[in-house]
Amino acid sequence: MDARQDFYLAALAQCPGLGSRRLGLLLETGRDAVSLWQMPALEMSRLVRMPQGLVEALQSFRRTHPDLPESLAESCQQRGVHLCTIRDASYPYLLKEIFSAPPVLYFRGTLEPEARRVAIVGSRRLSPYGEALALEFGEQLAAAGLTVVSGAARGIDTRSHRGALKTGRTVAVLGCGIDVAYPAENRRLLMEIAESGGAVISEYGPGVQPLPAFFPARNRIISGLSEGTLVVEAAARSGSLITAELALGEGREVYALPGSVFSKMSEGCHHLIQQGASLVTKPCDILEDMGLVQKVAAKKQKSMTPDERRIYQVLSFDHPLSADEILMSLPDGEMPSLSFTLLQMELKGLIIENELHAYRRAERE
Structure with missing residues (x-):
């Protein structure tokens, strides 16, 4: 798809109520993005069934944003942001397989469509135990050649990215616009990820601020990019369990780290293990399950005074x-x-x- 088509598709993806699934069905009709953007909403509804309210909303949105494709292209160019659509060869092939694959990905850094990836997720409020293990698993899984995927949130996500940056590659998936750092203290981390051969990814264009509904949607991309998802530390109602459930729904592997039976921060992990998630205690458990030979160098004995x-x-x-x-x-x-x-x-x-x-x-x- 040429660049013009890309940004028309990106503009369509911003139409309220259209959604990834319905837009995917429209693309399957063989129409290109420019013709879909210019097509009357009523005609579009004959291609894919839409309620009357959505038809009217689409017509209103395009009437009030006639230059959206061009403004998106200009905004991305100014911010050094790239665009990848589901029709591109650079689109991650595992992500294409999920039920509601995002039609457009904005990204900074480097996409590797065939990279082997594992997600590491967990609580924003973390214990020293969770912090230590997120760093260790991130570092050793990346050292073995896996790309570590997480959501750039406070807590376990941040430690997972930090661990992976020490030895290899990591991908951060945002629940906001591609140029928005959320939380703000991770701005430097996101820059490091993009500049070190990894990628920062979002389905939301420049300037889009984070909203609560965006984070469950982001979680489907985290699990969809990955062959397996590791939950390091999660309370009973943790959002990380949503990511794990999405992974299970797509037939992907789920791993969980056990904790103390007295720890509220491990209740979610214990529930996952009871439901059949693979219990892991060290990175080589995941590497062996994925058929990888561990490439981590033997630890050198450091001299101490x-x-x-x-x-x-x-x-x-x-x-x-x-x-x-x-x-x-x-x-x-x-x-x-x-x-x-x-x-x-x-x-x-x-x-x-x-x-x-x-x-x-x-x-x-």
């Missing part, structure tokens, strides 16, 4: 400690150079500091 080893012994992988807590946990409760030693351990990749300035081991033993 005596003071570094003392600190390392009181830390764990999933329970961060503040500097004061570390000091109190040391056998003699003393270490004059604690701050300097912690910094050196971070530089060596032995430990990780979180946003609350607490420290944990970088790797599971």
Whole structure:
């Protein structure tokens, strides 16, 4: 499809009430996007059944936005945004298979239509346990050649992207316009994803602000792009369960990480496991299930000074400690150079500091 057709299709996708499914049926009639945009709504309703209210809404929308295809093209060019339609060879082939595939994808970065992808999703409110595992799974699955897909939300999504960026490729799917950073603090993360060989994707054009209804729609793209979906941490009513249900509905694999039976943050994962999701505890569980040979390099033993080893012994992988807590946990409760030693351990990749300035081991033993 030529660029002119692309932006006419994008304009049609913005018509209120038309929807991905109905627009897909219109395209199946063999009409091109320009002729559909110019076609009287009543004639369009003869091709695909539409209620009278939608016919009137379509007519009104196109009458009040006659130059929408051209303005979309100009807006995308100004913002460095690319467009991919469902008729293009660059459109991800797995996404084409879902029931309501988006007819248009706006993207920044690089689309790889045949990449093998796995989604990682979870709660916006995360525990240290969930944070550590989202980073670990993102990093190791990407290192093994999988593209990690998530929704760029706070919490598990952000940590999954961050982990994947360390070793490979990741894709962020937005529930807002392609040029809108939501949440705002992830603006830099989205830039890093697009600039590092990954992609930022949305079915919503430039300037579209996030609305609650957009996020369940976004979730079908996350699961639709992916061979499997991993739920790291999710409460009983978490939106991540919607993504998992969509994956199951499309015949895709669902993986879930177990947590403490006392943790509200793991209730959703435990429910998924009870319903038949695959219980996983380490990245190689997913790699083996997907028939991949793990490509993660063997961990090198990092040398530690005596003071570094003392600190390392009181830390764990999933329970961060503040500097004061570390000091109190040391056998003699003393270490004059604690701050300097912690910094050196971070530089060596032995430990990780979180946003609350607490420290944990970088790797599971």
